[in-house]
Amino acid sequence: MMAQLPRSLNIIQWNCRSFRRKAASLQQYIGTLDHQPDIIALQDTIVPDIRFSSYTTHANKHNTSVCTLVHNTCTAVTVDLDLRDTQLEYVFIRLLPIKRSQQPVYVLNIYSRPKSHKQTFIEVFRKARKQARNAPLLIVGDFNARHPSWGYPQEDTKGRKLYDLMALEGITLLTEPAYPTRTGNSVSRDTCPDLTMGINLPQPRWWNSQENLGSDHFVIHTSLSYGRHKKHQKTVKLIDWAAFRKTENFPFHQTPTSYSEWAGILLELKNEVTKTIAPTFEAPAIDSHLLHLWDARRQLTRRWKRQRLNRRLKTRIAALTAKAEKYAITLAKENWFSKCDSLTGSLHTKSAWHLLRHLIDPDSTRGATRRSLQRVIHGFPGNDANLLGALQSKYVNTARDHAPIPKYDGPDNPELSKAFTVIEVKAAIQSMRKGTAPGPDQVSIGLLSNLSDDMTQLLVDKMNQYWDAGTLPIEWKSAQLTFIPKAGKALNIDNLRPISLTSCAGKVMEKVIQMRLTEYLEEQNLLPDTMYGFRPHLSAQDILLQLKHEIVNLPSGTTQAERAILAIDFKGAFDNVRHFTILENLRELKCGPKLYAYVRDFLTDRLVTIRIGDLKSPPITMGDYGTPQGAVLSPLLFNIALMRLPEALNEISEVRHAIYADDVTIWSRSGNLGQIEEAFQQAASVVEKIGRNSGLECSPTKSEILVYRNNASDNTSLNVQLNGTQIQEVETIRILGAHFNNRGNNSFALHKLKTSCLQISRMISRVANRRRGMKEHDIMRLIQAFVISRITYSFPYLRILKADEHKIDRIIRVTLKKALNLPPWTLTERLLQMGLHNTASELFQAHHTNQVMRLAITKTxxxxxxxxxxxxxxxxxxxxxxxxxxxxxxIIKPLPRNMHPQFHEHRRRARAKVHDKYSDAEGAFFVDAAGPVNGKYTASV
Structure with a gap:
């Protein structure tokens, strides 16, 4: 077998003669290769829906016997050639390069059945060539066409036409007739029905593996000198943080004069203690017994080819083939359950949750997101400059506001204006996620969390310097804008979600200010009581609780009252809010000159760089609208911008309202529908007016009205308008993730819950069974995370009838039985006696109690x-x-990690020596705690 080149495009083609039973054999065969193939072209698969680990399936909806598998490190697009000959089975893909400036590779996979004697390939070849133009085009497949050029003693009509077509189109045949691709039988010779050909191919190489994996066709390899199609494998960096924190390594004798110099010293010091190693991937060990079975089959096949009439050899070959196939399936199951066994006790790691979420929704993984973004980039019709320009016009607001920035003329606020301390900065760093991606300055939260006390003091000194001056370094006002496609939407630039990466050091200062300002606003009761977004001890469920009590479940004596809900949506709220409005409202809060100057400079003249794929725009100066995307302060500043809206809505006595970020929910149960319509129109006009003054535009197409009528036959809709457009009235409205129906019908919400729980049950059945996989303790955590949390988020606020409650209980029981490997007919009474789960009513009651306890903490x-x-x-x-x-x-030191009694004994001994050193010191106390055991904790001092 010829070696595969790591920087080449490696393709496998194989007529598998039914894929389902041979998938495990193919998986084991790929494990024997030096590098996994990038493309696997299969013919005669029989089954239409093929799933193969680490590969994405590309198939044509018009046929079921041919498909192409593309490795997840590559990105491909299926192209429909719209053939008139619907009997020809094919899959045509375009393999996208990393860069838009590079050429793609086109691969055409064809299967022509033996009985199709008169089938021609003129249309499919010419349409494929038209699509490929001058790009490499590889054509593979099982043509079942006879011609002496590829080893047949005579030609047939299909073979002659195919040969003439190849000569006319300038297509080069790569198949070597000396190595037949199909094994004959006792009365027919070995032949070459599987052909490989192409045009404009860079240094092609073809070889026959001489391994059929149980089919009568051999696995064929083709390699092209083309390495621009897949993402480079990242290296692994190991950082010695203990060496990084050593004070003597930091050049304190030369105090950095700017933030960029300070950050450069830190990054240089980090690079000195960083080791870069090549990643090692866990490839399944090749089973020697399976290799022995394959080798024995090859030897018997070679003997049989010299004695084709020996039926005994033929029987032994068939028996070996069946045995190898069965053993490969057993190996595949064993490898999978070994992986599932490793999940036990590992739910504290990211890799375990990534795998579980991938099993639930494969399209939500990072790799799938990256491939979708590649398709968006290559699907854009213009050039690179046009793509960056289109992204800038849609996602970057550069508009200028001609209103002068208000000056702060209020009193000083000593509590907010005082200098930052090391304790505050360390608390802010510890509260932030360590996995946050760094900004353009490459300083990460992980690096900041490992600063020594002296290094942290330098950072605090820099912050106080900027705090006193009222100006920030340009590095803290610069961001890199990347994108991910929105789930379930068409793949184009209109359906991208921008992700802004800003300086982590700047985020730390934002976090300190956000904690100070939030504490000040809450203690002084300066935020409206109807504003629930991004406030401590308040959540979106508090708005749902009000809707439940005042709209969904009517108080006694008002069973026939008409009521309605109006949900108003702002269009791009965070990207269009005026800086003038934020600063004007902030000035009225008497925040002090230092905080005001910080926010003013924080919002002014920010720079953003668009990066998508390998394209990068020059820095773009932002306008006077929008809060910085991804900034810690942005949600709080948006709340401040809308502070005047609740006061104006409170003047309309017929309606009540609640605001969560940019979602404005208004409801009324006062009067008849005419009065509700009038009150809603008044409220909508107020929201529209204040929103316009704040730079926000209401979206009438995304806003909705839900009406509860006492007369079901009344079809009169409420005429409430935004921007001159009537708001649509719906039967089911989605508010903050909960679905409310105007007839109290919860079938839509129950259907979504049932569908989600079915996916989760399938996931659990894949990772655990009675003997192998995850244990019951971890599975119960999965049920709590994926099932119970979904139920307790929205269902406690719906009008749940007894029938609905029974349906929810049944969904819980079915999922639990699946998780515990209990038969479906297990008695409900015995399941409840086990005490492993709560009923829906118990969950609702406990959730309500916890919510009331949480709400009782704050004044709002x-x-x-x-x-x-x-x-x-x-x-x-x-x-x-x-x-x-x-x-x-x-002085609170973080708790030491990696202290397992079995795997980290040396670290535990070193920690014990440190404790022993200070054991006799005056004022030193040692504490320990354990539990809970039977609901009780034990503590000692």
Missing amino acids: GRKTLSELGIEAPIQRRGKQRIPHEWRQDF
């Missing part, structure tokens, strides 16, 4: 409970805020 929450007639529970004295003056005296 207590007011919400009072308006709903819910008595707030008496709060026990819980966590208290430590005064700022005390925080300087507390």
Whole structure:
């Protein structure tokens, strides 16, 4: 067998003669290769839906006997040639390169059945050539056409026409007739029905593996000198953070004068303690017994070719083939369950959750997202400059506001204006996710969390310097804008979700300011009580609770009352809010000159660089609209921009409202439909006016109205308009993830829940069974994460009848039985006696209790409970805020990690020596805790 080149395009073609039973054999065969093939072209698969690990299936919807598998490191697009000959089975793909400037590779996979004697290939070849133009075009398949040029003693009509067509189109045959691709029988010779040909191919190489894996066709390899089709494999970097934190390594004698110099020193120091190694991938070990079976079959086949009439040899070959096929299936199952066994006790790792989410939705993985983005890039009709320009015009707001920026003329705020401390900065760093991607300066949260105390002090000094000056370094105001495609939408630039990567050091300063400002606003009660987004101890479910009590479940005595819900959506709210509005409202909050100057400079003259694929735009200066995407402060600043909206809506007595970020929910149960319509129109006009003054535009097409009528035959719709367009009235409305129906019918929500739980049950059945895979303890965690959390988010706020409650209970039981490998006919009473799950009513009651307890913590929450007639529970004295003056005296080191008693014994001994060193020191105390065991904890001092 010829060696495969790692930087080449490797293709396998194989007539498998039914794929289902041979998939495991092919998987094991690929494991014997030096590099996994990039493309696998299969013919005569019989089954239409093929799934193969690490590959994406491309098939033509008009046929079921041919498909092409593309490795997940590559991106391909299926091209429909729209043939008049619908009997010809083919798959035509375009393999996309990494860069738009490079040529793609086209691969045409054809299967022509032996009985199709008069079939021609003129139309498919010419249309494929027209699509490929001057790009490489590889044609593979089982043609079943006879001609002496590829080893047949005589030609037939199909073979003669194919040969003439190849000569006319200038197509080169790669198949070597000396190595037949199909094994004959006792009365027929070995032949070459499987052909490989192409045009404009870069340095093609063809070879026959002489392995058929149980088919009568051999596996054929083709290699092209073309390595621009797949993503480069990233190297693994190991950082010695202990060496990084050593103070003597940092050049304190030369104090950095700018942030860029400070960041450059840190990155240089990090590179010095970083080791780069090539990644090692876990390839399944090749089973020697399977290799022995394959080798024995090849030897018997060679003997049989010299004695074709020996039926005994033929029987032995068939028996060996069946045995190897069965053993390969057993090996594939064993490899999978070994992987599932490793998931036990590993739900604290990201890799375990990535695998589980991939099993639920394969299209949501990073690799699938990357391939979809590649298709968007190559599907854009213009050149690179046009693509970057289109992205800038849609996702970057460069508009200028001619209104002068208001000056701060309020009093000073000593609490907000004081200098930053090391304790504050360390608390902010610890509260941020360590996996956050770095900005253009390449300083990550992981790097900042490993700074020594002296290094952190330098960062704090820089922050205080910028805080006093009221200006920020340009690195903290620069962002890199990347994109991911929106799920379920067409793949084009109109359906991308922008992701902004900003400086992590700048985010730390934002976090400190956000914590200070939030604490100030909450203590002074400066935020409206109807604003629930991005506030401590408040959530979107608090709005759903109000809808449940005032609209869905009517109070006693109002069973015939008409009521309605109006959901108003802002168009691109975070990208279009005026800086003038934010600063004007911030000035009224009396935040002090330093914080005001910081926010003003934070919003002004920001730079953004668009990056998509290998394309990168020059820096673009942002306009005077929009909060920085991905910034820590942006949600709080947006709340401040809409502070005047609740006050204006409160003047309309007939309606009530709640605001969560850019979602405005308005409801009314006062009067008849005419009065509700009038009140809704008044409220919509207020939202439209204040939104326009804030730079926001209401979207009438995304806004909806839901009406609960006391007369089911009344079809009169409410005429409420936004921007001169009537808002659509719907039967089911989606508010903050919950679906409300105007007839109290929960079939839509139940159907979505049932569908999700069915996917989760299938996932659980793949990773666990009675003997292998994940254990019950971990599976119960999966049910809690994927099933119970879905139920308790929205269903407690719907009008749940007994029948609906029974349906939810049944969904829980079915999922639980599947998880525990119990038969479907297990008695419900015995399942409940096990005490492993709660019923729907118990879940709803517990969720309601927890929500009421949470709402009782804050003033806004207590007011919400009072308006709903819910008595707030008496709060026990819980966590208290430590005064700022005390925080300087507390030094809290992070808990040591990787202290497993079996795998990290040396680390535990080293930690014990440190404790022993200070054991006799005055004021040193040692604490320990364990549990819970039977609901009880044990602590010692």
